[in-house]
Amino acid sequence: MAATPLVVLENVNKHFGELHVLRDINLSVAAGEVVVVIGPSGSGKSTLCRTINRLETIDSGRILLDGQPLPAEGRALARLRSDVGMVFQSFNLFSHKTVLENITLGPTKVLKVPKAEATLRAWELLERVRITEQAKKYPAQLSGGQQQRVAIARALAMNPKVILFDEPTSALDPEMVQEVLDVMTDLASEGMTMIVVTHEMGFARRAADRVVFMADGQIVEENTPDEFFTSPRTERARDFLSKILTH
Amino acid sequence: MEAFFDNIDRVIDGFSWTVRLTLFSALFSFLLGVLLTAMRVSPVALLRGVSTVYVETVRNSPLTLVLLFCGLGLNSALGLSLSGTVAWDVFWWAVIGLSAYTSCFVSESLRSGINTIPLGQAEAARALGLTFTQSLRLIIIPQALRTVIGPLGSVLIALIKNTTVASVAGLGVQEASRQMKLMFDQGIAPVLPTFVGFAIGFLVLTLPVGYLFSWLSKRMAVAR
Numbered sequence: 001m002a003a004t005p006l007v008v009l010e011n012v013n014k015h016f017g018e019l020h021v022l023r024d025i026n027l028s029v030a031a032g033e034v035v036v037v038i039g040p041s042g043s044g045k046s047t048l049c050r051t052i053n054r055l056e057t058i059d060s061g062r063i064l065l066d067g068q069p070l071p072a073e074g075r076a077l078a079r080l081r082s083d084v085g086m087v088f089q090s091f092n093l094f095s096h097k098t099v100l101e102n103i104t105l106g107p108t109k110v111l112k113v114p115k116a117e118a119t120l121r122a123w124e125l126l127e128r129v130r131i132t133e134q135a136k137k138y139p140a141q142l143s144g145g146q147q148q149r150v151a152i153a154r155a156l157a158m159n160p161k162v163i164l165f166d167e168p169t170s171a172l173d174p175e176m177v178q179e180v181l182d183v184m185t186d187l188a189s190e191g192m193t194m195i196v197v198t199h200e201m202g203f204a205r206r207a208a209d210r211v212v213f214m215a216d217g218q219i220v221e222e223n224t225p226d227e228f229f230t231s232p233r234t235e236r237a238r239d240f241l242s243k244i245l246t247h
Numbered sequence: 248m249e250a251f252f253d254n255i256d257r258v259i260d261g262f263s264w265t266v267r268l269t270l271f272s273a274l275f276s277f278l279l280g281v282l283l284t285a286m287r288v289s290p291v292a293l294l295r296g297v298s299t300v301y302v303e304t305v306r307n308s309p310l311t312l313v314l315l316f317c318g319l320g321l322n323s324a325l326g327l328s329l330s331g332t333v334a335w336d337v338f339w340w341a342v343i344g345l346s347a348y349t350s351c352f353v354s355e356s357l358r359s360g361i362n363t364i365p366l367g368q369a370e371a372a373r374a375l376g377l378t379f380t381q382s383l384r385l386i387i388i389p390q391a392l393r394t395v396i397g398p399l400g401s402v403l404i405a406l407i408k409n410t411t412v413a414s415v416a417g418l419g420v421q422e423a424s425r426q427m428k429l430m431f432d433q434g435i436a437p438v439l440p441t442f443v444g445f446a447i448g449f450l451v452l453t454l455p456v457g458y459l460f461s462w463l464s465k466r467m468a469v470a471r
Contacts, residue, residue: 055370073290075378082376092367095469096390106375109385140470158375 005064006031006162006193007052012061014047021047022058023217029162029195034188036204036225037197039214040240045197046089048214049166052195053084066161082110085155085163089170091147093139099126099150100135103157111158118157125153129183145176149183162193169200201244205229213237250436251444261426262448268341268410268422269452273403275346280353284391285383287358298354306351310344310412317344318418334421341413341420349406356398360391365471393467400460404453423448 007029014022021044029035037045050056051063054070054077063070065084071077093102103122107113113121126132129149139147148168155163165184169177181203188194188207198204204211204225211228213221213236221228221237232238251258286298305313317340321327329339364387372382392399414425427445430436 053374055374078373078376078378080376081374084374086371086374088367088371090365090367092365092371094368094371094386094390095471096386096393105385106377109381110376138470154375 004031005029006033006066007195008062008064009048009051010062010064012048012051012058012063014044014051014056014058021217022051025061025217025219027212027219029193031161031193032191033209034192034194034196034207035210035212036208037195037212037214038199038201038204038240039220043214044217045214046166049164049195049197052162052164053081053086055086078110082106082158083161085158085160087148087151087155087163087165087168089167091139091144091151091171093147093151093154095139098136098138099131099142102139102150103154106154106158122153122157125156126150128156128186129153130179143176144172145179148172148176148180152180152183152187156187162195163187165194165196165198167197167199169198199244201229213240215240251440254430254436257426257430258423258444258448261421261423261445262452264338264420264422265407265410265452268338268345268413268420269403269407271342272345272349272406272410275342276349276353276402276406279346279350280357281388283350283354284357284361285380285388287354288361288383288387290379302351302354305348306355308348310348310409311415313348314341314344314412314418317341317347322418337413337418337420341410341418344418345406345409345413349402349409352402352405353399356395356402357388357391359398360393360395361387363394364390390469393464393469396460396464396467400457400464403456403460407452407456408449 005028007027009025009027012022012025013020025048037048039045047056051058052065065080068080071080094105097105100119100122103125104115104118107118107121108115123132123135126135129152131146131149131153134142134146134150139150142150168184169180172180177200181200184194184196184203185207196203196208208225211223211225212219213228213232215236221232221234223233228237229241232241283298283302286294287302289295318337322336322340328336330336368386368390369382372386377385410422411424413420414422414428419425423445427441430441431438
């Protein structure tokens with residue numbers, strides 16, 4: 001493991017009513033690391049992802065970002081969130097704003113970057129996610145794949161320390177999955193710290209430094225993608241892989 | 248109809264008060280309505296409580312009572328005055344009463360609009376690091392407003408008609424319906440044509456509002 005853990009979860013527990021969705025989660029993610037979280041539906045992997053910027057609160061345990069515990073609320077929490085990018089399954093672009101405005105909103109309103117500078121940077125990011133020709137359009141005029149690439153650009157515009165991807169390709173038509181994964185693969189190879197909840201095993205093999213396998217609210221297994229996919233150590237992981245890799 | 252047109256100055260004067268009541272009350276109702284809505288969805292329990300109690304109390308009180316409270320209660324009994332001239336003093340009290348009342352309906356419309364905004368919009372705003380107020384001001388309210396333009400049009404039409412209460416509830420603003428009644432009382436205008444004339448006057452105000460707002464609501468609709 002690298003020396004500087006950027007994100008640390010210590011003994012994190014969370015319940016949804018009776019349901020124990022996160023059980024004693026311990027996870028440490030180093031700067032520059034790409035961690036892919038996989039597991040069956042309902043295993044708690046999305047919830048885990050959402051606790052890291054406190055879109056979900058936790059019942060017990062600690063979450064540290066860059067050595068600092070997550071603030072409970074208010075401005076301190078808002079400031080922390082500006083350091084943590086998030087890409088959602090359902091894109092969640094601001095529907096009343098153009099693509100360009102979606103990307104400049106965070107930098108101008110949260111980081112107080114001058115409008116002209118933010119716009120210049122937005123164009124660079126749009127180029128990076130290969131979508132410059134759509135800049136003046138509204139989200140509803142874009143395909144799912146295009147929307148998700150804009151969402152990635154919106155997250156990048158904040159210069160985050162880490163980006164959380166919560167099933168970024170699950171709501172996409174099959175032919176649009178690749179264009180989003182390509183952008184994510186580029187990011188990974190450029191050294192962005194990423195925590196990715198996904199069902200895309202190809203992406204996990206190709207881009208991940210580490211695979212975290214979750215089931216029933218627990219981290220069951222952690223390994224390099226090669227080791228995990230070729231020789232999973234637990235029965236639960238073998239069972240999961242046999243189900244998804246045979247279809 | 249001739250007698251009606253002979254008194255057209257009074258008719259126009261009446262409707263000019265109606266329009267003034269409407270414009271000021273609409274402005275203040277809107278501002279207060281937005282504030283009440285922001286309080287209603289805020290994370291602070293006290294603000295939520297105050298807003299809820301206010302809206303539920305005033306919305307469920309008859310407008311006549313609200314205006315009587317302003318006119319007889321605050322203005323006459325307590326002697327609170329808002330202007331040196333009587334006409335403007337009662338006018339401003341009427342505006343306060345109408346705004347206090349109408350803001351509840353603005354707030355309820357807006358709140359129903361907020362409920363139609365997908366949760367993901369607020370989550371994305373929070374995830375970017377926007378504060379609660381920023382996400383409300385920049386993301387949630389602008390989208391909610393666009394979805395409730397139609398209902399807000401109905402609230403405005405109701406407000407235009409409700410200005411007629413301002414003359415009966417102890418305030419005696421010389422608005423259109425008051426002028427009409429005075430014209431009857433003084434026997435200077437035959438009843439039926441005068442009625443028709445004033446009714447048309449109100450339609451001239453309300454119908455365009457309805458059309459304007461449904462046009463706006465189509466134009467401003469947010470595609471998802």
